Amino acid sequence: GPLEEVSIPFYFGWFLLSSVQDKVRCTSMDFLKTLDTLEAFKKHMIDFTGKAEKEVDLEQYFEAKGTLHCTTKFCDYGKAEGAKEYALKPTVKDFYGSTFELSLSALFVTPRTVGARVSLTEEQLLLWPDDAEKEAASVVPAAASLPLGSRAHVTLGCAEGVEPVQTGLDLLEILALQQEGQQGELVEEMELGSLTYYGEGRWLLSLREPICAPACFSSFYT
Ligand code: ACK
Numbered sequence: 001g002p003l004e005e006v007s008i009p010f011y012f013g014w015f016l017l018s019s020v021q022d023k024v025r026c027t028s029m030d031f032l033k034t035l036d037t038l039e040a041f042k043k044h045m046i047d048f049t050g051k052a053e054k055e056v057d058l059e060q061y062f063e064a065k066g067t068l069h070c071t072t073k074f075c076d077y078g079k080a081e082g083a084k085e086y087a088l089k090p091t092v093k094d095f096y097g098s099t100f101e102l103s104l105s106a107l108f109v110t111p112r113t114v115g116a117r118v119s120l121t122e123e124q125l126l127l128w129p130d131d132a133e134k135e136a137a138s139v140v141p142a143a144a145s146l147p148l149g150s151r152a153h154v155t156l157g158c159a160e161g162v163e164p165v166q167t168g169l170d171l172l173e174i175l176a177l178q179q180e181g182q183q184g185e186l187v188e189e190m191e192l193g194s195l196t197y198y199g200e201g202r203w204l205l206s207l208r209e210p211i212c213a214p215a216c217f218s219s220f221y222t
Pocket residue numbers: 011070071074153154155164165166167168
């Protein structure tokens with residue numbers, strides 16, 4: 001009967017504890033502020049504005065999207081493929097409500113999104129769906145051959161009209177370029193780490209010191 005049915009959430013993921021949410025938001029804002037002032041960024045500003053000469057204020061350009069988290073499985077209340085199987089996995093049940101330490105290893109910016117790359121541990125990968133990268137292959141073909149967990153990220157902001165699902169796709173695109181051997185253009189050593197440009201408005205800052213973010217594995221409804 002209906003009472004025995006599992007209620008499947010909108011998505012499962014790691015939710016950053018509130019103390020670290022502020023830290024991550026501040027780091028991201030600092031990065032955007034600095035990026036905005038770099039000559040190298042100004043040279044490629046057209047990627048963001050579509051017009052030469054026009055200025056962009058990156059801090060205003062992106063809108064924050066709710067509480068900071070790293071999605072493991074997007075379930076859409078059971079409508080997404082594999083949602084029910086994921087919700088019923090023993091590891092998912094066992095770890096539900098546990099706190100983990102996520103390692104945020106890079107920040108990235110594109111004309112669509114700003115996000116943090118999450119480098120998952122072996123244990124964290126137990127909660128990662130086998131098909132998360134393959135599912136993105138219709139949009140980012142090379143994604144299917146990237147290692148498990150490549151898509152793991154925290155969305156920090158989206159440009160107007162852009163949905164947060166885009167953040168993981170933008171990250172996969174950058175990682176696919178790296179895998180193809182495109183090293184990008186090392187732009188500068190910043191205090192936070194080294195900044196690389198991958199063309200078409202794609203910027204990656206590899207953090208000198210990854211941010212350790214305590215996060216609770218849980219789910220989100222509505
Ligand atoms: O920033 P995100 O990881 O991207 O967190 C949100 C969350 O689920 C609620 O919208 C992510 N999301 C949305 N649609 C999908 C999808 N089709 N595949 C994977 N993640 C998704 C979104």
